[in-house]
Amino acid sequence: MRVDLGNALSTTPGVSESSLERLDEQVAAAHETIEEGRENAEHGYAALNLPDTADPDAIRSAVEPFDAPEAVVTVGIGGSALGAATLSSALAEPSDPDAYYLDNVDPERVTRLLSTLDLSETVVNVVSRSGTTAETLSNFLVVREAMDDAGVDWTDRTFVTTGEEGNLRNLAEKHDLPSLPVPDGVPGRFSALSTVGLAVAAIQGHDLDALLAGARAESERLSGSLFESPAYAYGAASYALANRGALTNAMMPYAEDLEYFAEWFAQLWAESLGKDGLGQTPARALGATDQHSQLQLYRAGPRDKLVTLVRPTERADRGIPETDLEGLSYLGGSSLGELLDAEFEATEASLAAAGVPNVRVEIDAVDERGLGELLYGMEAACVLYGELAGVSTFTQPAVEWGKRAARGLLGGGDFEEADAVSEKTSLVVE
Incomplete structure (x- = not known):
């Protein structure tokens, strides 16, 4: 992961390089606290150890009985769904089982989804640490009834991801269901790189080892200086900008495969940092789509925003055919990827020209390793921000x-x- 803070240095609000250098002393102290928390596997900080503590073999073994289903439905809410959804939507291939998420209790949506699925070819993944989450358990009871009505033995098509105790753990033991443990000390919104987030990716056949390797690489770059760690650079700059009035953080990936990532980021940032009258409100956007819907506000509205622009530097491309349509001939011979990159850089320059702080975040590709880097990097950035702000990052x-x-x-x-x-x-x- 690479972070470019250049367009946040001379903006309104903005943060100068000299002020970042002064802030770096606080970053060093925060890093010591974070490392001590990791070493002792304290609640919350344990999430930053997942690249080394997650067991991909155990995850693959748990889902092995469900070979080649047509669909997998995750029944969970918040952090019990968003991490898995981010990975499955970003990595999905046409041959993968379709992934769906019942993360709301809207009766029309639930009924509509269940009516479209062949439940005999569907795997159900029920996720709740406590095993008592009302929305999750209610949806699961509805799904189980639908399977019974369809003549499907739900016990053959269900696995659970839960804590050591609770209703779901009891259910798994009673019916001998495959199960995965929710790791201790890892809040749901920080669990994307654990059993909670990786099980669906395993069912779809994605490379869990590469995901964790990408996260591990980002973990190894954490240091006592924001100038040596992309994750800390992003977290420290976001904190500094918020203190100067940038109280909205518009997360704007330039890859449709990362659209769900913006939703995951919104929960991570909002639930972790919105404490004691502090925090930075996350907004979700998609480049280049939202250049035509939200950019007007970001560029010309209240000066209270940071715009985070995310893109992969490598992607599959498709050429734009030649045309003799008046005014469009310049497009012929270029590609959709080149156009998207031009849109990215134009947006970046447009914001900078208007004095709006924006930060560029890049990964090599939207693949397992790149996603591991990105998710871990944002989690570490969030933890650092919380330390600098003095909020209780891991509670809600x-x-x-x-x-x-x-x-x-x-x-x-x-x-x-x-x-x-x-x-x-x-x-x-x-």
């Missing part, structure tokens, strides 16, 4: 509040958070 108290409120409304216990729902103020216009 606001999310837990909402979970308790919903559970109380459904009769799952007596939770005072549920009482707040009845206190809602209304101003209805019909």
